[in-house]
Amino acid sequence: MAGLKRFFPNPIFLIFSVVLVILIPILKPGFFSFHDETHIIDVYQMIRSLEVNGFPPRFVPDFNFSLGHPYYNFYYHLPFLVATVFYYLGFSMTDSYKYMLGFAVILSSAGFYLFLRNHVSNASAVFGSLIYILSPYFAVDLYVRGAPGEMYILALFPWAGYTLKKYLDKASSTNLALSSIPIFLISISHNVLLPFIYSLLFLYGLVNLIILKTKLLNYLKIILPFLLGILLGSYYLLPAFAEVKYVSSYEQFNIADHFPFIKQLIIPHWGYGPSIWGFLDDISFDIGSVNLILLLLSFIIFKSARKEIRILLILFWAVFGLAVILMNIRTLLFWESIRYLRLVQFPWRMLLLTTISTSFIAALTIEIFSEKFKKATPGLLILIFGLLMALNIWHYQPSEAKQITDEKYLELYFANRTLEGSGVRESLSPQYLNFTEDFIPPTIWQSKRPAGLLREMEFATGSGDLNFNAEGLSYEIEYQAPVPNKIIVSKTYFPGWQAESGNKSLTVEPYSEFGIIAIPIEEGSGKISLRFGNTWVRTLGNLISTSALAFILVLLVYPRVRRKFK
16 A cells, blocks of 8 residues: 555554544543543442452442442452552552553554454554544543443453454464453453353354364364453352342343434434433434444445455444344343343443444455555545544543542542541541442342441440451451340441351351341350451352463463473
8 A cells, every 4th residue: 555655654653643632631630520430439449458358359348338348249340450550550549540541542442453453454454443442432431431341341352352363373372371361351341241242252263263264173272262261250250140149139220211223323423411211312322424334335345355354244244233233122122031131231332342343344344445446545544534533533522621539539439438547537428428329239138228337346235345456357356245145247248257266167147237247146255256258159269260370371381481491
């Protein structure tokens, strides 16, 4: 494409320039508004969970009037772990959150470029990557919703596709190890979207094996990266699926209210408001004009494509079509049939699949066009770039910039937490008293939320002497009880709390409508150690993940050791 270089001397520099423009609001001082601002407190609770109970994070100590909650036993980890790294580097929580989102943009652009380079030329990959990061739904997730889980799915999916293709081309131990890592990272990025993303990755792998004309027995090798990646994520996945029965099942949103109309997918619209029933949503469900134009062009020039590209086009056409079907309200029965699917909450989340599929189709279409119409290709690319800049780049700004401190978020979302001193305020936050915490499903033992802070520890009835020392989620308790009694600890009961007196294990049970901890004791005096630990499921998950990590390290090191000894 000699003519192209007159207009774009270094096409990769285009990606860098566009990413820089996208990140301007993130790089500016201050913060901005978005739908999911409560995720800021998820960052704080990730920090606190790691501080009080180490890795892996499971129990967060400060939700629910400081009763705590096994939040990270179920909720995805990766975006908040990334934000925590920025926090420990010295940034505020708000800056850490911004930079976590910005890092996802960088990963997305680089990953999708490499993903496409498995199949198309440099220029086609560059413009496919630009279409990806300038798709309307990408901007919705970044600056309207501020959705960290979906941003990291968008960031990691192309890396998973890139490394999977490398492994299928050459099934070396190194390529197997590298292909399993993004699959693992996806598993801790957004759990409810896993079936969709893993299915797409698996189909992509199968299509590549068809293209490679692999023998039937060799198709089994596609299982290995998925198996290894899932085993690596077992520390999170096993407890999340096995112990979800211990939290209440309720839907925060009516899934029937969140199906987009076909015209909303096609007609450009932009807004910062919510998703509501009907067609008057103020949030954009636009697939993207450039995406759709190149999708239509792909049908027109399909016959001119090489066989490999035709097979890939068919795959991503099918993915696009399925995603559009799933966003139609006529599939409501499918969404309501399985509780896991209802957790997706918003069928329009399938725009994530249309963004991936149309961006890949766009790159393939550009590749076909450049092979058939070389002289006209620079004009097409200039047109695409111009349309992207004119129609989409202005989406990449938040609804409003604002100055807000980390301390203010703690006042809004926690009863008595502060970043100063011991981390505890003397008085309750008036703002928190109006905060419902309705995004946190209570455990099955909690039927009522407290109206204020409970006493940290006391006897259930009567009197006696009770002293304790608390460090994180560990308590050393000394008591003297004139009659048999129960020691009540104001932390949310959940499997994993363990109490011992000497070498004897004591019963830990739920208590009252608040679902807190009770330890039955006999008459007399004694000492009790109480801590939050692992159930057998968590222990098994940790063991499997550790073993998988060791195996991956062996896969990475073995070729180098072998070469050295040779």
